[in-house]
Amino acid sequence: xxxxxxxxxxxxxxxxxxxxxxxxxxxxxxxxxxxxxxxxxxxxxxxxxxxxxxxxxxxxxxxxxxxxxxxxxxxxxxxxxxxxxxxxxxxxxxxxxxxxxxxxxxxx
Amino acid sequence: xxxxxxxxxxxxxxxxxxxxxxxxxxxxxxxxxxxxxxxxxxxxxxxxxxxxxxxxxxxxxxxxxxxxxxxxxxxxxxxxxxxxxxxxxxxxxxxxxxxxxxxxxxxxxxxxxxxxxx
Numbered sequence: 229x230x231x232x233x234x235x236x237x238x239x240x241x242x243x244x245x246x247x248x249x250x251x252x253x254x255x256x257x258x259x260x261x262x263x264x265x266x267x268x269x270x271x272x273x274x275x276x277x278x279x280x281x282x283x284x285x286x287x288x289x290x291x292x293x294x295x296x297x298x299x300x301x302x303x304x305x306x307x308x309x310x311x312x313x314x315x316x317x318x319x320x321x322x323x324x325x326x327x328x329x330x331x332x333x334x335x336x
Numbered sequence: 337x338x339x340x341x342x343x344x345x346x347x348x349x350x351x352x353x354x355x356x357x358x359x360x361x362x363x364x365x366x367x368x369x370x371x372x373x374x375x376x377x378x379x380x381x382x383x384x385x386x387x388x389x390x391x392x393x394x395x396x397x398x399x400x401x402x403x404x405x406x407x408x409x410x411x412x413x414x415x416x417x418x419x420x421x422x423x424x425x426x427x428x429x430x431x432x433x434x435x436x437x438x439x440x441x442x443x444x445x446x447x448x449x450x451x452x453x454x
Contacts, residue, residue, distance in 0.1 A: 272436055272446050273444055274444075284442065318381075318441055324400075324401075324403060324404075328380075330380050
């Protein structure tokens, strides 16, 4: 099983600041099958990034993904009020599919 | 636009079988991997398993389950209704969670809360 470790657990930032979230895999992620999702309270996760770096439809360009192999990053260039949420990475290339434990981005 | 909707009982007794259905609209279930994922209260996401249905006649679909749940899980599909279903047997309080159906990684249902309690 591929274990995904996200860091930090919580990120305290102000609107307008840059957020950098990390996701490290215990082994190489197949075909860069790595996604990032955003989840707000009481809602289902929403896909932001797939294939490590491709933005999903309708996702603002302040969200970007990078990385390959075992190290991946989600960057939010300038935080908007609606961006404060929990972010999960997920690998979907190798069974069992696995998720990171999440990074909470909170208002400082 | 593909949309998924979970349905099923919100309360299940311990030791019984949890049964949920996901209705897919806006696309055929054929040719895609359809997953069930759950999230216990205040916790992270856990993949339960998926079914892939090719649409070939007489082919019931291939499944793949999380080893941690494999002995209790069955996922099946009903192409005539464009639905797929989850059965989780011998449930305990630890199975209390929001259950999502999804076409990983892109499309998710809104989720349905299932509580295991007598």
